Every structure is written in C-alpha cells, then in structure tokens.
Amino acid sequence: MFGFGKKDGGPAEAKASATGRVVAWGTAGRSVWSPRDTGTLVRSGFSGNPVGFRAVKLIAEAAAAVPLVCGDGRARFDVHPVLDLIGRPNGAQGRAEWFEALFGQLLLSGDAYVEAVGNGGLPAELHVLRSDRMSVVPGTDGWPVAYDYAVGGRTHRFKVADLSPVCHVRSFHPQDDHYGLSPMQAAASAVDVHNAASRWSKGLLDNAARPSGAIVHQGEAELSPDQFDRLSMELEANHQGARNAGRPMLLEGGLDWKPMGFSPSDMEFQKTKEAAAREIATAFGVPPMMLGIPGDATYANYVEANRAFYRLTVLPLVGKVVEALSHWLGLHAGETLRIEADRDRVPALQAERDAEWGRIAKADFLTPDEKRRMLGLPPLEGA
Template structure:
C-alpha cells in the first residue's frame, strides 16, 4: 500500500515512491495545500516608490526591458532553424493590442519590479492563439499536494479567475527571480536595493524641501531679551507671519533676514556640505544600478566608473545582464509553449543582431577564419551556424569564408 503524507511524516512503513516526484514537495504543500500563497511584501509600494518615483529605477528597468525585447527570436527543430515556424509568428504578434516587443517589455518590466512575471496562453480550437501579460500583484499561486502549483488565481475588483494546471500543462507562465526564502515567488531587485532606494528618494525630498524653505537649513529664532522676558503673543504672531511671507519659498531664496533687537538666528541642522549631500545621493544611485546589473556610466551616474569607455560598459551590460535574461526566458517559453506545437521545437535568440556585441563577433570571426586546421563546416559551427548548404562554397576548406 502506498503510504500517505501522514505516514511519511510520523512513522510507519515507508514504501518506495511509485512515481517520479520530489519527496520534499509534500512538506512544502502541507503548510497551505489548496490555498493561495500570499506574498509577504507590498508590490504596489515597490512599483510606486521605485519605478514611478525614482529616475534611476525607472531608467534601469526601461533599459533592460527595451534591450531584451529588441533581440529577435529564433526557432529550431533539432539542429535545423525554422524561420517560418508558427511559434515565431505568435511571439511577434501575441495579441490584438500589443506587438511582440511591447508584450515582452511588459513581461520583463513586471519581472524586474516584482521578481515575478505572468503570461496567459489563450487557445482556440486547441491551438495557441494569443499571449497576454498579467499583473503580478493580482496573481496568487495555489500549491497542490506535491508542492507544485495546481492552479493560479487572478483577482480584480473582488472577482477571481482560476487557471488550473492539468496534465503538467499550465495556461500560465510564471517567470520568477531566485528567492532563497520563498518556494513560490521570486525576489525583486528593488528589495535588495531598498535602503539605497529610500536614501535616494529621501535625498530628493530633502532637496525639494530645502528649496521650498528659502534654500537654507532649518534653524530657530532665539529671543534674548533683557531680564529673561518672552515675546508677547502679539509679537510672536507678527514675527511668524513676516517669516512665512518674506523668507520662505523659492522666490525668497537668499534674501537676508532682518532681526529686531534681542533676536538671534541659531542653525539646527547640518549643512549640505556636512551631509556630503551629492555624494550620498550618487552612492545610493550606484547601489540601485548594481542591484539591476546596469553599469552606472550608462545611467549618467558620476563617480567610480570602472569602465574605460561607454562602449565597454555597454558590452558588459549586454553580456552580464541581458543575455542571461534572454537565455532563461527562451528556456521558459520553450518549456511552456513547445508542447503545443508538433515536433521538438526549441527557442533561441539571434546574438548576431546585437549591435553592442559586434566588436566581439568580428574578433571571433577573424580568429576562426585564420584557423587553417578547421574545415568550412567546423568554422561555421564554431561561430554558431549549421553546416554549409549546397551553393554556399566549394569543398571542405576555407573557400567562401570571409571575415
């Protein structure tokens, strides 16, 4: 008899598993089987305080999403490229309201803001017809008895739509960034940069408040009248009105303060120089850029740039940030959409279309072209192309190879 979960947890005879499955999965599912697993953070706050109020976050996410969405997809069946495959047509026009690039930008943007991205597959007559990007703050994962999602629930305005996972095929694609403490949701880069984000936003708010208050630090007017006498209520109110009318606001910046007898100005805050205001803000901006994998030079952040020039920083950005994102997305789309098409279809992306990597590509072609010990087909395979087709060149040597 196959043991149930309680037998495995609390003793008794344990038989070998009858199907290929994780033995730890039921332990994960035990804490919330059949119920939505809620995220522990406020995604709306991350989006509002980060993407919508911080120029560094906005530009970093926009750069990554736009760059990744600009790379063309390739479809392969075995080793043969299939440029006319219907999967490519679906990705180029996923739905009636979005182009392929717009859909991918939304998918990547959600992934970078929240650590999670969801897409819905709509089928017509059993064939894939449309793809839609869904907001991650509305989606909940429902784990099954094996610890894997058995359904996804999408809630809007008190109404919920349930997307069941049947026979291992899911109508929902869930992309997520690695989270060390969560089994079902990803970790947003903004969370890692939360302190830097707060510092950067606070620096901007402080600067704005400083300008609103005559561009000078806050302080106090101290009355040093004879005999320890205090200002009368009438004198206090008049002084307050004069300060608000004549010495606050941007139009009054730099205006000298005229004090009557017995009044003295005492500063109560650090000066911008004491706070090292500009460097603190730039340091926070560099930490935000680091969390997203964008070289600070590309965001116009001054400081300890470690790249010799803009082109070198751009190559690092593509190699270390964009290409890994494209790779994981291609694998996820292949596993999600591939079973709906005949044959062993596989998605890839056209690295040769990336202008920022043209220098590296030219250097590779030069090295391979100078390798006399390689045949023409071996050279083509070394640079990512298949064997030569009839008419591409004569023989098996270097004929027809150009750099």
C-alpha cells in the same frame, strides 16, 4: 506553505496587535524603510525614482529589441507559426511592446506570467499578466496546481493540468518556492536613501536653498506665549517657502538672527545620493556610466560599458525568458522548439562576433560542422 500541520474546521486565525492604534511620533535614531510589497516597490523604485525607472526601461527595451531565431536543434526556420505569434502576440501589442512588458514585470517583481489564448494547439494570442495580481496555488505536494488572478474584486483561476494555460517565469529566490526575487527588492534600501536625499534637497530649495537658522532673544524678560505665537506665525507666513526667498527679515525687541551653516553630514548628502544611485544600478546590472551617474570609472569608455551590459545583463535575461517560452510553446504545438537570441545581429556585440568568426574560420583542424556548432549554428543538411 505546503499545508502541513493545519487543522481543518478550526476557527479562522486572527492576528492583531494591542498597540496597533498607538502612533509613535518620535522616530529619532530609527531608520524608516518603505514596505517591501510589489506595489510599494514599483511606486517608490520605478514610478518615483529616476534611476530605477531608467534602469528598468534600459534593460527591458534592450532585451525586447534583441533578434530571435527559432529552430528545433537541427535546423533554423525562416517561416514558422511561432515566429508569427511572437511577431504579433495579440491584437493590441506588437513584438517590442509585448516583450518590454514581459521583461519589465520580471525585473520589477521577480515574476512574469504569460497567458495563452486559444482552443488548442499553438495559442492564437499571448498576453502578459500583471504579477501583483497573480498568486500561486500550491498543492499538497508543494507544486502549483493553479494560478489565481485577482482584479476588480473578482478572481479567475487558471488550473494547471498537463498543459498549463500560464507560463510562469521567475527569478531565483533562495527562500521562496513559488515566487522570484526581483532586483527592485535587493535595491529597496538604496531606493529609500535616494528618495530621502531627493526630498531633503527639495526641502532645502523650498527654504531658499540655504540652511536654517535661529532667532535669539537677547532681552532680559522672556517672550510671552502670545509674542512667541505671533513671531512663529509671522515667520511661517512671510519667510518660509520658495516664494519668500531673499525676503528681508525685520526683527525688533532684542531679537537677533543667527544663521546655521551646513554641517559635515549635510555636505555629504550629495555623495550619499550618488552612492545610492550606484547601488541601484548595480542591483539591476546596469553600468553606472550608462545612467549618467558621476564618479564611476570602472569601464574605459561607453562602448565597453555597453558591451558588458549586453553580455552580462541583457543576453542572460533574454536567454532565461525565451528558454521558458520555448518549452511552454513547444508543449502547446506538440513539437520541439528552440527559441534563441541571435547574437550575430546584436550591434553591441558585433566586434566580438567578428573576431570570433575570424578565429574559428582559420582553424583548419575543425570540420565545418564543428565550426558551426562552436558558433551556435545547426549542422549543414546532408553533412
């Protein structure tokens, strides 16, 4: 990855398997998992899975709605160009839509990229770039020297100098130096199981919501190839699919229908689907109760689950993103900036904050500035 051990001027390495054109039709005994690239994960885990879709939307929308405050560590600003920029990042998106796209990219791919548009100083506009189109260009020392954004067969390079035009926010990845690990990758196996269980249920409904059966030939002579083909075509045309549900079957010539009941493994499919849904919710940090998944009694009620959701998932995600934006925008503006989540205005945490304010206010052994520091507030002017 860092360019060590490469020989310049050598022929391009080509890798191809001698069995690449051979198709294996038998998959019995082997699990088939979907690819783990970002595009496939988004299609199967977000666009094609209701649990993954709702988990990402729930986190992104909740994080985008968290109120923010801006300061320099000593005071909070009521009016500041950064607040105006965040309030309207560009001409096509407002604050909520822009932040939802930013948090959504980070959840789905593990990486989020923000482009600064302007002629110097504080950016005039901010744009969220698609993570699946961006690639990091590492230098000889391993640190990024540029970002390549590929779209429509063309590639635009953002060079990283003293002031980078791109802010890269990434999740922790223990085995990658440049890209983050998304919750969708951790939940990929559970997504495959959940989607497979949904397809199995759909196939059962198409088969009149009943298990399959077998036609038993009780005659002494075996069926001729023509008779077997004709019987197969009649079954496929007249007794398969939802439109033929409940249609009586007319058998002749010593044929008998033997229905097959559900096996224990068939009966466990619904439980398997619910278990996979809980694993998806766990990977994203969403209490299953908030997604309507049955069988979960971790929290006493919905209010407690919602409070834990904000405290353990939403606020840490917001803190990670706004910290990176604060440093990056501060470099552009040429001043120290500190953007934070305003916990006092988060409705889900209101009861906790009221108790904390009351407990600290009654502490007579603390000075006013010590109390403000414990509440996350800047000191009073002239104190």
